[in-house]
Amino acid sequence: MINEKSTLKTILYLSKGSQLKFILITVSIIGSLFYYNETFALDKIANKSSLNNSSSSLQIPSENNTKTNNNSKIVFSNVTNITNNQKDSVYAQIVAKDNNVYIVWQESVTEKPNEKNYDIFFIKSEDNGTTFSKPINLSNNSGFSEHPQIAISKNGIFVIWGDNTDSNNTEIMFTKSEDNGTTFSKVMNLSNSLQTSNNQEISAFDENVYVVWQDIDQNSNQNSSIIFKRSIDSGNTFNDAIELANNTNNAYPKVNSYREHVYVVWNSEDSNSGSENGENSGLFFVKSSDKGNNFENSIRIAHYNFGESQIAVNASDVFVVWGGLHAKNIKDIYFVQSDDNGTTFTDPYIISEKVTAITQSKNNTNLTDKIINHPTNVEISHDNPSYIVWQDKVSQENQDIFIASNIKNDFQSANIVNLSNNTGISECPQIAVSKNYVHVIWEDITPGNHEIFYTRGIIQQNN
Numbered sequence: 001m002i003n004e005k006s007t008l009k010t011i012l013y014l015s016k017g018s019q020l021k022f023i024l025i026t027v028s029i030i031g032s033l034f035y036y037n038e039t040f041a042l043d044k045i046a047n048k049s050s051l052n053n054s055s056s057s058l059q060i061p062s063e064n065n066t067k068t069n070n071n072s073k074i075v076f077s078n079v080t081n082i083t084n085n086q087k088d089s090v091y092a093q094i095v096a097k098d099n100n101v102y103i104v105w106q107e108s109v110t111e112k113p114n115e116k117n118y119d120i121f122f123i124k125s126e127d128n129g130t131t132f133s134k135p136i137n138l139s140n141n142s143g144f145s146e147h148p149q150i151a152i153s154k155n156g157i158f159v160i161w162g163d164n165t166d167s168n169n170t171e172i173m174f175t176k177s178e179d180n181g182t183t184f185s186k187v188m189n190l191s192n193s194l195q196t197s198n199n200q201e202i203s204a205f206d207e208n209v210y211v212v213w214q215d216i217d218q219n220s221n222q223n224s225s226i227i228f229k230r231s232i233d234s235g236n237t238f239n240d241a242i243e244l245a246n247n248t249n250n251a252y253p254k255v256n257s258y259r260e261h262v263y264v265v266w267n268s269e270d271s272n273s274g275s276e277n278g279e280n281s282g283l284f285f286v287k288s289s290d291k292g293n294n295f296e297n298s299i300r301i302a303h304y305n306f307g308e309s310q311i312a313v314n315a316s317d318v319f320v321v322w323g324g325l326h327a328k329n330i331k332d333i334y335f336v337q338s339d340d341n342g343t344t345f346t347d348p349y350i351i352s353e354k355v356t357a358i359t360q361s362k363n364n365t366n367l368t369d370k371i372i373n374h375p376t377n378v379e380i381s382h383d384n385p386s387y388i389v390w391q392d393k394v395s396q397e398n399q400d401i402f403i404a405s406n407i408k409n410d411f412q413s414a415n416i417v418n419l420s421n422n423t424g425i426s427e428c429p430q431i432a433v434s435k436n437y438v439h440v441i442w443e444d445i446t447p448g449n450h451e452i453f454y455t456r457g458i459i460q461q462n463n
């Protein structure tokens with residue numbers, strides 16, 4: 001999730017703005033009627049929009065017999081258009097806890113193309129994604145509010161985003177809710193620096209909230225630092241910033257946490273060596289075992305074929321997965337795993353080869369072609385089994401959203417399901433799991449403007 005892509009997308013959108021203006025005005029009336037419904041039922045919208053009539057299912061591998069056991073599967077609902085408006089609705093994020101599902105995204109709020117005002121919107125479901133509340137505008141300001149991130153713990157809901165409203169460079173803004181998303185606190189500027197701050201990520205465990213981002217010095221050849229800030233009082237106050245790394249480019253830092261452990265992972269391209277495999281290149285990882293007060297020395301967990309990563313934590317297990325970047329193609333999805341709180345990691349595994357091999361042996365003609373070719377925006381859920389979602393090219397004009405699951409580091413019995421399966425670019429998937437529900441959202445241009453699409457999988461036991 002990056003600014004360049006966001007800017008390009010905005011420019012593309014704005015260039016179409018004059019043509020869309022008439023449509024925007026007329027449809028905004030309909031859109032506003034829709035917005036002020038208290039809740040909406042997903043099935044009704046799915047039927048009305050007729051986005052995808054065929055539900056799909058994903059077999060879940062079993063820990064005991066991963067090759068033949070089909071004891072459970074996930075059956076996915078029809079795809080639902082969550083935003084369903086004529087505005088540019090992009091970069092959604094989702095989290096789930098108990099019966100609650102929370103979604104944030106970024107959306108254009110102006111009808112004048114040159115104003116470039118986007119705001120951050122929040123909706124919640126209290127019935128496992130069956131119905132959602134009306135959206136709350138969390139930023140509600142005049143500047144470009146972008147790339148929201150959301151984390152939850154038993155102490156609250158925590159949201160950050162990038163914003164240039166009160167600064168001539170982008171800052172990281174923070175707000176929280178302690179009443180299950182009914183109201184949010186006064187917005188706080190976390191970065192407050194002279195650099196452009198972006199690529200923010202957030203994690204929360206109990207009263208501890210951890211935020212990472214990149215500070216980019218525009219006067220120093222795009223040199224960027226990875227900045228970490230923490231709160232140990234549920235986001236009421238934050239400690240001073242810690243610089244975890246410098247001289248990184250395209251770093252896309254990620255953070256996750258469990259009890260007293262905090263984990264950060266990022267990319268580093270060695271721009272000095274002129275080679276992506278230079279001495280300072282790789283996928284780097286650093287951990288703290290005291291809630292982010294001190295960090296150990298960083299370790300390199302991949303030297304080659306690295307890209308934008310995600311990190312998942314399940315007790316002492318730490319799982320890092322990555323695909324490519326928009327500007328850097330990687331043909332496979334890679335992952336490493338630690339079972340000792342990030343002290344040691346396995347060598348990188350490649351997912352696609354195993355999946356391809358097993359599907360060929362089953363003579364499944366639908367899956368014998370290599371599905372994973374240009375994986376980007378790879379995301380992972382926090383459970384065992386783990387679920388991985390990503391976007392991949394199905395043609396020059398079309399990308400779709402795919403999901404696979406595994407047990408530990410064994411993807412041999414995993415299959416891959418195409419969740420979007422439509423004609424337009426489907427991108428930036430996100431996944432959250434709670435109880436027997438697997439919630440997946442992404443951004444989709446198929447309806448003619450960017451919308452946030454949602455599908456819910458229900459884990460079912462077979463006999």
Ligand SMILES: [Ca+2]
Pocket residue numbers: 083084085086087088089449450451452
């Ligand atoms: Ca839209």
Ligand SMILES: [Ca+2]
Pocket residue numbers: 117118119120139140141142143144145165
């Ligand atoms: Ca705004």
Ligand SMILES: [Ca+2]
Pocket residue numbers: 398399400401420421422423424425426
């Ligand atoms: Ca598509």
